[in-house]
Amino acid sequence: MIPLTLLSSLPLLFLLLSPPTSAQYDADSSGYKLQTPPLTTDWTEKVGTDPWVEYPRPQQVREQWQSLNGIWRYQKANSSEDIGIVPRNVGQDWGRAVMVPSCIESGLSGLQVDIKDNEFSWFQTKFDVPSEWKDQSLLINFGAVDYEATVFVNGKNATTHKGGFTRFDAEISSLVEYGQENEISVFVHDPTDSEEFVVPVGKQTRDPSHIFYTPCSGIWQSVFIEPVPKTYILRIDLSGDMDGVGTINVHTSDSSEQSVKLSISDSEGTAYETNENTETSFNFTLPNVRLWSPDSPTLYNVTVTMGDDVVDTYMGFRSIASGVVSGIMRPLLNGEFIFAFGTLDQGYWPDGLYTPPSYEALKFDLQFLKEMGFNMVRKHIKVETDLFYRACDELGLLVIQDMPSTTARKDFRPNQEQQAQFVTELRELVNLHKSFPSIFTWVIYNEGWGQPEDGPEVKHAPMVKDLDPTRLVDATSGWNDHRAGDYSDNHHYPDPQCGIESVAPPSGKYDAARIGIQGEFGGLSYNVSIDHLWNVPKAIAEMNQTYEIDETLEEWNTRSRDLLGMLESQVTNYACSGAVWTQTVDVEGEINGLMTYDRRMERVDKAIWKEAIQNIFSAATDRGAGSGSGSGGNATKTSEDGPSSSSAKAQSNVATSGLSTNETRKNSRGSQIKLDVNVGALLGLGGILLNL
Numbered sequence: 067m068i069p070l071t072l073l074s075s076l077p078l079l080f081l082l083l084s085p086p087t088s089a090q091y092d093a094d095s096s097g098y099k100l101q102t103p104p105l106t107t108d109w110t111e112k113v114g115t116d117p118w119v120e121y122p123r124p125q126q127v128r129e130q131w132q133s134l135n136g137i138w139r140y141q142k143a144n145s146s147e148d149i150g151i152v153p154r155n156v157g158q159d160w161g162r163a164v165m166v167p168s169c170i171e172s173g174l175s176g177l178q179v180d181i182k183d184n185e186f187s188w189f190q191t192k193f194d195v196p197s198e199w200k201d202q203s204l205l206i207n208f209g210a211v212d213y214e215a216t217v218f219v220n221g222k223n224a225t226t227h228k229g230g231f232t233r234f235d236a237e238i239s240s241l242v243e244y245g246q247e248n249e250i251s252v253f254v255h256d257p258t259d260s261e262e263f264v265v266p267v268g269k270q271t272r273d274p275s276h277i278f279y280t281p282c283s284g285i286w287q288s289v290f291i292e293p294v295p296k297t298y299i300l301r302i303d304l305s306g307d308m309d310g311v312g313t314i315n316v317h318t319s320d321s322s323e324q325s326v327k328l329s330i331s332d333s334e335g336t337a338y339e340t341n342e343n344t345e346t347s348f349n350f351t352l353p354n355v356r357l358w359s360p361d362s363p364t365l366y367n368v369t370v371t372m373g374d375d376v377v378d379t380y381m382g383f384r385s386i387a388s389g390v391v392s393g394i395m396r397p398l399l400n401g402e403f404i405f406a407f408g409t410l411d412q413g414y415w416p417d418g419l420y421t422p423p424s425y426e427a428l429k430f431d432l433q434f435l436k437e438m439g440f441n442m443v444r445k446h447i448k449v450e451t452d453l454f455y456r457a458c459d460e461l462g463l464l465v466i467q468d469m470p471s472t473t474a475r476k477d478f479r480p481n482q483e484q485q486a487q488f489v490t491e492l493r494e495l496v497n498l499h500k501s502f503p504s505i506f507t508w509v510i511y512n513e514g515w516g517q518p519e520d521g522p523e524v525k526h527a528p529m530v531k532d533l534d535p536t537r538l539v540d541a542t543s544g545w546n547d548h549r550a551g552d553y554s555d556n557h558h559y560p561d562p563q564c565g566i567e568s569v570a571p572p573s574g575k576y577d578a579a580r581i582g583i584q585g586e587f588g589g590l591s592y593n594v595s596i597d598h599l600w601n602v603p604k605a606i607a608e609m610n611q612t613y614e615i616d617e618t619l620e621e622w623n624t625r626s627r628d629l630l631g632m633l634e635s636q637v638t639n640y641a642c643s644g645a646v647w648t649q650t651v652d653v654e655g656e657i658n659g660l661m662t663y664d665r666r667m668e669r670v671d672k673a674i675w676k677e678a679i680q681n682i683f684s685a686a687t688d689r690g691a692g693s694g695s696g697s698g699g700n701a702t703k704t705s706e707d708g709p710s711s712s713s714a715k716a717q718s719n720v721a722t723s724g725l726s727t728n729e730t731r732k733n734s735r736g737s738q739i740k741l742d743v744n745v746g747a748l749l750g751l752g753g754i755l756l757n758l
Contacts, residue, residue: 209287382503
């Protein structure tokens with residue numbers, strides 16, 4: 067028997083903590099200097115030498131930690147053989163000053179290296195480890211390093227990691243000196259545009275042109291150290307559904323069975339507590355649960371305690387599925403048709419490239435989208451810092467998350483080994499991000515980039531569903547569709563062709579067995595002054611490749627209103643269930659953003675756009691959707707002529723998270739758990755007993 071006990075009120079947890087500082091190179095004497103990029107933002111000069119002070123991993127927060135962000139040293143390497151040749155002896159300074167985190171090609175890095183001379187690099191910093199941490203294990207954590215990183219601590223190999231978009235760590239307690247200065251050196255190999263090494267790169271290229279951009283190499287997300295017990299919490303997987311059914315899996319560092327205490331608190335501090343062990347899943351029902359949705363992004367704080375390891379995290383309760391509404395396959399959020407409408411968001415910055423200048427800057431884009439009335443963002447061919455997804459969770463923005471593609475060059479298709487590495491990184495992407503409630507859909511391939519001709523997504527889509535049965539899967543966004551996954555996804559510029567039979571190639575016809583979505587459209591441009599442009603001659607010369615360039619801002623907004631009106635009509639008359647407008651901001655020579663690349667100018671006439679967006683959501687509501695911005699509003703209609711009531715739910719054919727009453731499923735170890743939920747009353751909130 068696992069009791070879920072009501073506790074007294076607890077204060078809300080604040081997950082973004084100010085880090086203590088660790089010993090790095092002194093900023094004033096390091097020689098670091100911000101390089102002037104081709105375009106700046108309002109945050110460029112504010113970055114300073116103590117960047118990204120927020121706790122980097124909001125779903126696994128520990129009280130004790132030290133940031134290693136700041137000024138490091140950089141030295142160019144010439145080949146993979148240089149990994150055996152450390153530039154200086156341990157303890158000696160070497161190379162040039164570089165900001166971490168940053169892309170070495172960016173102005174914020176202090177280097178702005180030649181993009182054709184960035185394949186091999188060394189990075190180094192020095193740090194102290196507090197003496198009081200001596201009897202514990204010690205982890206060093208990297209948010210992301212592009213692409214292959216080999217980490218040395220005091221000259222000894224600590225770990226190697228492949229993949230430029232996912233976090234990794236290493237246990238280094240045996241390699242450090244406590245209470246003394248230590249050294250980290252990192253050898254990085256970034257094979258962008260390599261025929262020999264075909265790896266996930268997204269839109270990076272050493273020959274930027276129009277829709278492909280400057281590459282990012284090096285340590286581009288935060289680095290920190292933290293003490294942990296000898297056996298510690300490795301990862302926590304959390305999911306909760308619309309019925310308040312939650313499932314939490316605690317993964318340990320040595321896969322041993324450990325006793326774990328779990329407590330959950332709501333926004334008023336009311337907490338529930340239960341105990342289990344890591345051999346089984348925590349399966350529970352939260353009474354009177356408040357659901358997560360775009361118009362009500364409710365989050366619950368969770369504390370997991372395993373011995374001396376205390377980790378704070380959070381979760382949202384919502385169900386994502388596909389189901390038939392009035393004869394049309396629709397995406398469902400909390401049992402209702404949700405029309406997801408947002409922008410293509412590529413996550414590029416003129417001063418930092420892949421690395422936003424600050425958390426404030428990162429949130430600026432998302433807050434702009436929310437204020438415009440969008441309820442979704444498609445994170446395109448890039449994976450962000452975990453803090454991006456935390457912000458979407460808090461703001462109530464659904465996320466369509468792309469897997470970064472290998473190169474779009476058809477002559478550089480991955481071989482069998484490289485395809486296996488792509489799948490490994492896809493699995494990492496899903497496993498490390500599936501607990502963020504805002505993520506709505508996983509995208510495997512975009513427009514055939516890096517997609518083998520034999521259609522491997524037919525196997526990949528079920529694999530992703532096995533890893534995360536609580537999300538939808540868009541196997542092929544755009545074209546090269548082999549009818550896998552949940553979506554029939556069309557790309558067309560500038561006008562939409564959403565959920566209709568007659569489409570222009572290379573997109574395929576709408577498949578009525580799946581959800582019809584306009585994965586990309588729009589892309590309209592209005593040229594601006596050089597003050598807002600990526601001032602690189604090739605980028606300027608190629609701006610005319612944008613899908614449509616309007617002569618005046620008034621014309622741009624009128625044309626945008628026309629295209630949004632077309633989408634509204636397709637929602638009204640066809641099987642259109644969602645859409646993605648290209649794009650949030652300009653990126654280098656692609657000048658079709660709602661804002662300019664520097665975020666200093668908005669093209670949108672907000673009154674026109676907000677009205678058009680609301681009209682689209684209203685059209686979806688007339689076709690059986692919930693409210694335009696989330697899960698509330700009209701209930702899902704069960705038939706074209708049938709009633710609409712708050713209890714009527716669409717027929718779902720995709721499993722949602724959690725365990726229902728008296729249902730038997732396998733836990734994470736494969737053994738069988740039988741749940742019998744007994745709901746009583748306790749202080750008006752309900753007392754829950756989960757009987758095994």
